Amino acid sequence: MSTMSLRRRAPSSNARQENRDGLLMIAPTTIIIGIIIIVPILWNVVLAFQDSSLRTIAEEGLTGSPTLDNVIGVLTSRGFWSSLLTTVIYSVGATVGSIALGLAAALAFRRPFPGRGLMRAAMLLPYVAPVVAVAFVWKVLLNPQYGLINSWGTTYFGWDEPIDFLGQEPFALLTVIGFEVWRYFPFAFMFLTARLVALPADVEEAAKVDGASPSQSFRHVVLPQLMPTIALLALLRLIMAFNKFDDVYLLTGGTAGTEIAPVRVYDQLTGNLDIGGAAANALVLAVILALFLVAYMRFLGRKEQS
């Protein structure tokens, strides 16, 4: 209906004016995204197929001859597959953990109590605070020599010796996942709270009248209604955790079994100045992510049809 009327109106000067204004207003945004994001992405693809270091790029620009060496090199190096596995464990662990904790928090804060507003605001602190500052506090808290956690652990909890949380497998990976859960559960909390507020009360009331216990009412009435929000959150969080660089870089620098893919790319780029290799690695990452997104959309589309 609206497309019909649009088509009929199309030749009028009004619609042409609107088209022009629209393009004009969106132009600055498009130009910036184009220059700072789209062009670099395309250039990254080119770099991935060139044998380039910083020096050769300065000399030859973009004209190096294409080669598959980088991509093959990335796929055949042992470090790549183990870092990919680490990335997957890290992203899935962080995503599941942060959504579960966020859901628990949203349910706990659902009914009003004195001080709820203030406490709710406090709960978002890990999410808004600068990552460098909070990573640094965690590092101090977990330090084996002067860290509060180890000091308490050995004094009160009967640990035989301090635990090197960030420098020893498998603690390091568990700790960075814990950090990610801590930092991003507020995000899930916020979304799920917004959704809970919007739920109609009558179905739950009816379940209550019929004698449903709180856990039954949650499982059969509340949770199904939250599922679309949880699915969206899971997708967003998974993608963001998969791309995450700074958290792990700051906590462990990628050592002790925490070498996630973005940290590996960063090390290739700044440590070895292996630009071609880093670009190829980044490209492979992006392709995996795109495949994942496509699969998700397919799955979603089929679900909506049935």
Next chain:
Amino acid sequence: MNRHALEMRLWPVLRWVLIVGLVLITVFPFFYMVLLSFVPIEQLLQHPERLWVPFDQLTTETYAEVLRSEDDGGQGFAQFMRNSALVAVGCTVLTLLVVIPGAYAVARLRFRGRRFMGGLFLAVYLFPAIVIAIPLFVGFSRVGLGTSLVGLVLVYIALTVPVSIHMLRSYFETIPVSIDEAATLDGASRWTTLTRITVPLAMPTIMSTALFIFMIAWNELLFALLFLVTDRDTWTVSLGLTQLSNGIEVSKTVLMAGSVLLTVPVVLLYGLAERALTEGLTAGADKG
């Protein structure tokens, strides 16, 4: 006791345990950060288990040291904070200038490629930053923006544009079209409608978007690390803290003072606009 009665007793207790636990884990690291920032390093090394420090042993020398310029034997955080403020404020203002008309166009106007634009912004938002980092790192050093705050601002604008467009568009769409139409009938042009009617109506959302942009720019590390690391005069607070904490010559408590200085501006702004921010962020949560 049957299951129902058990649950009725159990859940309220668990709920309070959970609330107390959550508040503890979210607030405690910040409390500890502030505490340590006022403690001399010897106190931390001698008594790592302490949660309270005797009042007469607290010091503000940590803050003096971290803020003093490097020439005066300090760490130069005053300079870093100035750099961060310049970058974050510059990025916020410029992004808003670009994004307000953009979001209005996407929300209101029919133009060719509108649908495509919407998809493009979402895709860009989800793209790994590390992928664009490499070409930008190479490209910016070639055109001489390699170690400048201007280059950093440009990158931050591009990084914050997609999410800002999303936040503003969702809100613009809730403003009734009839208001725009009435203005047009009265002879107002598109720009006049935007600046005189839409922007004032959307002010709260614009403010929370601004806050969000500021936060991203103030907190960012990866690009600051890639672009600015060789020139100490251009370091942002995040970068300065990262670089100094890697060495051993600066004491941890002094760096805690630096962490507090990095955190305070964000938390202050957030405290002022908490409600608006959460509403802005979750706008469209169920629409996707």
